[in-house]
Amino acid sequence: MNTSTWNRLTVAAASLAVIAAFTPIQPAAGQIPVSGGHFRRALSSDPANLDPALTNTSRAIAVKMAIFDSLLRQNPKTLAIEPGAAEAWSVSGDGKILTFRLHRGIKFHHGREMTSDDVKYTIERTLTPQMASPFIRAFDRIVGAREFTAGQTREVSGISALDRYTVQITNSVVDSTFPLVFTGLFIVPKDEAERLGRDFGQRPIGSGPFIFVSWSRDSSLLLKENPDYWEGRPYISALEFRIIPDPATLQAEFETGRLDFILLEDPTYRRYADDPQWKPYVVEVAELFTRHMGMNTTKPPLNDVRVRQAINFAIDKATTVRTVLQDKAFVATGVFPPSLAAFDPSLRGYEYNPQRARELLAQAGFTSGFEMDLNGSSTPVAGRWLEVLQRYLADVGIRARIVQQDFGVMLDRAGKGELMTYVLSHGGGSNCVNYLGPFRSRNFGIAGNRMFYKNERVDALMDEAERTFDPRRQIQLCQEAERLVVADAPWFFWNYNKAALVHQPNVHGIVGNPLELDWIQMHKVWIQPRR
Template sequence: MLKRKRWFMSLTLLAALTAGCSTVSKTEPAASGSASEPATAEQNLEITIGRAFDVSGLDPGFLTENAQVVDNIFDTLVKRGENEELVPGLATSWSQVDDKTWEFKLREGVTFTNGEAFNAEAVKYSLERVLDPASNAPTASYVSTIDKVEAIDEYTVHVITKNPDPLIPTRFNRYPTEIVPPKYAEEVGQEEFAQKPIGTGPYKFVSWDKGSNVVLEANAEYWNGEPQVKKVTFRSIPEASTRVSSLLNGEVDIVTAVSPEDRSKIESSSNARLSTVERAGNTVYVGFKTDVEPFNDPKVRQALNYAIDVDAIVDNVLQGAAVRTNSLIGPKDFGYAGEPKGYDYDPEKAKQLLAEAGYPDGFSVTLDTVSWYAKNTDVAQVIAEQLKAVGVEIKVNNVESSVYRTLVPSGKQSDMYVLGWSSTNTLDADAAIYAILRSGESYSTYANADVDAKLDEARSSTDENRRQELYKEIQDQVIQDAPRIFLYQENQYYGVSDRLNWDGRVDTSLQVSTITAKTE
């Protein structure tokens, strides 16, 4: 029997992300983890993956959700291997030419699935469409350090940054740096491209039945070898218990976002197993619009932190499916400095601070929440009950997923709102906190000039020790300012059919090309 692949994060990765910023060069074989041998008849797998929600679009430059689907259609210049190490993708090597210039040598002979050639102009086009302010790309902050992209020749690209940016290779490992075909994208326009995407990835788009499923089929001409899974259907199954039932009944092969109460069902199953990745999920918090009353007063924000018993929520509501944290940076990210001290559960202290702020009788407010997070409604209701004990009346407003994706980045959510964030697959503090703390960013409802300056310095410094120091200072300041209620970081739980070799990854990607059939 083939040994089941296990995905472990290299303990040296965090340091390696920014290593050798003066001169870096990578030349390696094609990214590990992808099939490279011809598939036999017995390997012609067709699988179904049950997810908690449908996609809102399939354009990697303009995503408002995770990239689990589009990652299979498109490629990036840099990829991550089995141990989360950076390995060549559409670029065969990269090096730093000077403080602000990175050079990527591109893989030759690659075509998009419509026959269009992959080259330097495609890379330039893909980045410029995201960087264009008129595009209003929701993920532009991830690449906003880039000043311009130059096509030096057909297979050489220079990425020139506004300031030194040691994270360019890691930024080119995730959306929105996935490469799109310029001619096709221009011909059909952004709206149609998001519904009928074309990429160079291991899978080709077949169909999208909105609200139901997305179907992909294997790219037989994929530059890194045809995948063993020949067809994959991503089904939208919002109800957690229904997802698990579908897995146990054999209707689907992998399910994401397994709820706390359903873990035991999978663990006791005879045809499926539970794949657990601790603290690989979102860091969930309650955000405040800090420029409106009463949340423009730090005493009010601090008071609400003291009023919440996070341990009780984690233990009793989430049944241990998350880890309480005051850190905005995960333990697998560069920049993590351990767990900082935050706010103990102290309702009396909360009442005292509210009175000092001029709200001895509390106030009323709406709390928006969304189904993206485990037990979101139950968690919101418990928060409402705990805040009621200190005089704050909360109306819980469950917002439909597709609506919430538009409300939050446009700043139209309620003055209190639930949101989760993570470093995704950059595994660096910059991605974990910049977009939600830097004033002026789409997902930020906080402004502190000192924090802004430190965030900007940290993303341009080539000194690892200085970056570590800055991120610790930022966290200490943010905890004091309390622009949110600090809650927890979710664990990731997947249900996996026993007929498959696959386990969840710390970067939360779902690379279908790495899935293989169990053999006797």
């Protein structure tokens, strides 16, 4: 497959995307973007560090997007794969070899040009066992990657710098989702990463639109414009990430004009969305997260599909979204949220029907109901969610005992098969194959399938979808698999998160990203001077 063919496929995939609830504010007629200004946004806490190989938290990525370039990007509106540092890329006929051609003239912040050697080094650095990178699994299918990580070789045989601007990567399997990995591969300069070692994450050097200036922990992280950025000089001259953990302080700083935008959580969403002063400046998006209650399909009585279906019928999702989540969510009908290209609007899912729930429980032999644990994290918000679910389950005879624990402990215990249920938000990225990862039997346990769910037909459909590069066919396969999963009900399919932010009236160019709302292309944002 040549480059143009692959690019056409990504455009075709984009045309299938169903993007819901985007409301970015566009400049009024006649407005022209202006340069200058100090843009201030907030983080709830400091990132652990800013080394692309070491941090995968949302707040760290928001900063890294400003400092570094990735090989490929995803369009925030369509989620289509687009050029990044690589101006073009291609996939071989057998689907195993990816070839990337870099833009010429991309300069790192210390002045040296980016080359294919930097790309090769970035991947190999990630795979080095001493780095203990959370991204190792993303690249371990590259030919020679596991041998390199095990210390058996000095380089990854499947990564070749063909010339100064061309890098070729050979995968050991056919995986149509593999190009997505490179949307998160932030390229580091080999010379500076080696010179700084572990300090690189505290003094990062990239090639992105903003240059690292300073970091005062528990206070702020300051970047400045990169005047030599290869896509053009950013509009704003300085970008500051202020560390503000307290929600009340966050709102006060925004309303007094000392922050240019803030993310809106459930308690504050309606305050701004219903206020005529702020409503025009609220940006909303159906984020790629599905809130659910996972059910261990190997533990009685949840090993009976009728019991799992009964739980889905027992809870009034629409009412809980309206009253508990303050309308900051969309009712779930299945696995895929509406921002995903594979979203199936014809899928009805489970509507609230407590009588049907009681009938199914009776058919399963539980006319008097049963007892079970309802597990969630230890936060007050999670506690409120669990109490609501508990009341609905009690109405059909299921006596649920609320168990709250540390989030990490809950995930670990669920992955070991120790829990009957767990309440969680699943984010599977922008590809339907990855999004259905928790329902593949090869992913039992901590790999994501904490329900220990197995359906051989679902496995077969996902195997085929993973091998196909035809986006239409891939979506058809994913939707067929989703319908089977919904019928088997290993989850209580609750809601899709609605992410929202509010920005100052003089801020322009913010486009919500369904992957993470605050993953904003900051070099396209501009500030209109206040009068």
